Amino acid sequence: MLLPILVRESLCCSKNSVLLTSSNIQTCIRGLQGKGARGLHSYAQGFLCRRVPSRLNPQIRGAKSRKSQTKQQEDEWRKRNKTVLTYIAAAGVGMIGMSYAAVPLYRLYCQASGLGGAAVAGHDAEQVETMKPVKDRIIKITFNADTHASMQWNFRPQQSEIYVVPGETALAFYRAKNPTDKPVIGISTYNVVPFEAGQYFNKIQCFCFEEQRLNPKEEVDMPVFFYIDPEFDEDPRMARVDTITLSYTFFEAKEGQKLHLPGYSPISLHS
Amino acid sequence: MSTAMNFSSKSFRPRAPDKGSFPLDHFGECKAFKEKFMKCLKGNSYDNSMCRLQSKDYLECRMDNQLMAKEPLEKLGFKDLMDKPSQENKEAKP
Numbered sequence: 001m002l003l004p005i006l007v008r009e010s011l012c013c014s015k016n017s018v019l020l021t022s023s024n025i026q027t028c029i030r031g032l033q034g035k036g037a038r039g040l041h042s043y044a045q046g047f048l049c050r051r052v053p054s055r056l057n058p059q060i061r062g063a064k065s066r067k068s069q070t071k072q073q074e075d076e077w078r079k080r081n082k083t084v085l086t087y088i089a090a091a092g093v094g095m096i097g098m099s100y101a102a103v104p105l106y107r108l109y110c111q112a113s114g115l116g117g118a119a120v121a122g123h124d125a126e127q128v129e130t131m132k133p134v135k136d137r138i139i140k141i142t143f144n145a146d147t148h149a150s151m152q153w154n155f156r157p158q159q160s161e162i163y164v165v166p167g168e169t170a171l172a173f174y175r176a177k178n179p180t181d182k183p184v185i186g187i188s189t190y191n192v193v194p195f196e197a198g199q200y201f202n203k204i205q206c207f208c209f210e211e212q213r214l215n216p217k218e219e220v221d222m223p224v225f226f227y228i229d230p231e232f233d234e235d236p237r238m239a240r241v242d243t244i245t246l247s248y249t250f251f252e253a254k255e256g257q258k259l260h261l262p263g264y265s266p267i268s269l270h271s
Numbered sequence: 272m273s274t275a276m277n278f279s280s281k282s283f284r285p286r287a288p289d290k291g292s293f294p295l296d297h298f299g300e301c302k303a304f305k306e307k308f309m310k311c312l313k314g315n316s317y318d319n320s321m322c323r324l325q326s327k328d329y330l331e332c333r334m335d336n337q338l339m340a341k342e343p344l345e346k347l348g349f350k351d352l353m354d355k356p357s358q359e360n361k362e363a364k365p
Binding site: 158161162170190206209210223 | 288289290293295312330348349
């Protein structure tokens with residue numbers, strides 16, 4: 001008698017299971033409990049309760065599919081971010097590499113084009129031959145001589161000034177005397193003021209950047225053979241420049257020491 | 272060397288001389304020519320254009336005494352002095 005009732009109840013429960021909420025499940029179970037059937041009832045209860053959660057899957061499945069969609073999107077974003085970051089990192093490394101490569105590349109470019117102050121030898125040698133003196137622009141060259149504090153030579157120019165024109169080669173003399181009882185080796189460098197005029201001041205031959213040895217009590221004349229580039233007259237920045245000062249400074253050199261030549265590549269001094 | 276204040280304009284760069292360094296005239300072999308040149312300069316109020324002949328002589332002395340590498344004088348900018356003096360006068364008049 002009880003069995004058909006149980007079966008009916010279970011069928012009823014299973015039919016309505018799609019729309020069942022949790023409360024309905026509980027009333028169904030309570031109803032079953034109310035019948036008072038043991039053993040079979042408890043078995044049926046267990047069976048029902050286990051089955052019901054699976055029937056409710058469609059609703060939960062819907063929520064899960066929404067979540068998986070956003071997860072997909074997140075994955076996509078993450079992938080995109082990663083590629084962008086990789087590109088940026090590669091660009092950064094590329095910039096650093098370029099800055100290292102720029103040093104030898106710039107050197108090559110300067111040697112090819114003659115910029116950066118390093119005179120291209122071929123160009124200058126031809127120029128001395130063909131340049132025309134600009135006779136109406138007279139420039140006064142003043143001379144200055146210095147020695148390093150520990151250098152005991154008497155070093156001075158033999159003329160305080162000289163008047164030249166651009167494009168004309170000129171000769172000037174310095175005198176150096178070694179008053180000590182020991183041979184002294186000196187090495188000199190020069191400076192031209194104003195700085196912008198220095199690029200037009202070309203020395204054909206002088207006594208700088210090489211060791212000069214003076215025996216005890218010896219006095220020598222040191223010539224400087226130079227010219228001012230004719231383009232000096234065409235430079236608007238040099239329009240007001242009338243005086244150029246050439247300044248030499250002598251330092252004492254240790255035996256065998258070679259003063260590092262300014263410029264990029266080692267230039268051999270002996271022609 | 273040069274002040275760091277002017278970044279835009281070219282700072283001074285000492286350049287090696289084109290033909291290198293003069294060997295020292297320890298024995299004063301060309302001292303006479305040098306004296307002539309200095310006297311000429313003093314006489315002409317230190318105008319280089321008037322004393323180019325003396326400077327040419329000095330350099331020739333250096334070349335003769337192994338104190339300078341031998342070079343044709345045109346390469347040293349004395350092309351105008353190699354021509355006749357009359358031509359030089361014509362060039363002086365602009």
